[in-house]
Amino acid sequence: MRQTGRPSLNPRMLIGAVIIKHILNLDDREIVAQITENMYLQYFLGYSFYTKEAPFDPSLFVDIRKRLSEELIAEMNEKIHGFSMERSSPNPDKDKKDNGPRGGEVSHKGEVIFDATVCPQDIAYPTDIGLLNKARKIPEEIIDELHYKNRVGKKPRTYRKNARKKYLKVAQNRNPSRKTIRKGIKAQLQFLRRNFNTLEKA
Incomplete structure (x- = not known):
């Protein structure tokens, strides 16, 4: 029998929204x-992968508000906050052991502020020359592995030291000009093309 009407949604998605x-x-x-x-x-809503489709129609919030009051939402927030505080609280047995036989209270109490917008600072911005530098290293590793397995003749030249030197000349420049960037990209493309030509001949 064919079902009609709006499909059901995960309660986690609705409450999270x-x-x-x-x-x-x-x-x-x-x-x-x-x-x-x-x-x-x-x-946060429970998706296992990113999707560009809307989770539901905005008019659904009208039905949600009829079933979930502001008091219930506040109660859910209190429980979530309490659960996170319980998980982040120190182990009392460990505190007694660290503070000696007397136990005692921890003197370094404070307030923890959680910010979901914070991200690590060591993540490099994906620039064109940076992507080309990573792409250049892949055929170099393949050439090394092929030569290691079949040691016949001399190892093909990859000029990786020269390529890295030219990459760092642009990457370490805080404010490179357009001409410098174009020159660096052109150099990396030439090294990448040379490595692929070497692999084709192998």
Whole structure:
């Protein structure tokens, strides 16, 4: 028998969308747009992969608000906060051991602020010359592996030291000019083309 009507949604998605709405303080359409564009919000809602499709129609928030009151949302937030504080609280047995036989209270109490927008600073921005530098290393590793398995004749030259030197000349420049960038990209493309030609001859 064919089913009609709107398909059911995961309760985690609905409750998570309401929590996001109350935290960001946005309207219904903007919340759906933010969820569609933000992979972190989709992960919070239980998605296993990123998708560009909207999770549901913004009009669904009207039905959600009828069933979930503001008091219930506040209660859910309190429970989530309490659960996170319990997991982050130190082990009392370990504290007694560290503080000696007397035990005692921990003197370094404070307030922890969680920020989901923080990201590591050591993530390199994907520039064209950086991607070319990574692509250049792949055929170099293949050439090394092929020569290691079949040691016949001399190892083909890859000029990797010269290529890395030219890459660092651009990458370590805080404000390179367009001419410098074009010159560096052209050099990396030449090294990459030479490595592929070497692999074709092998």
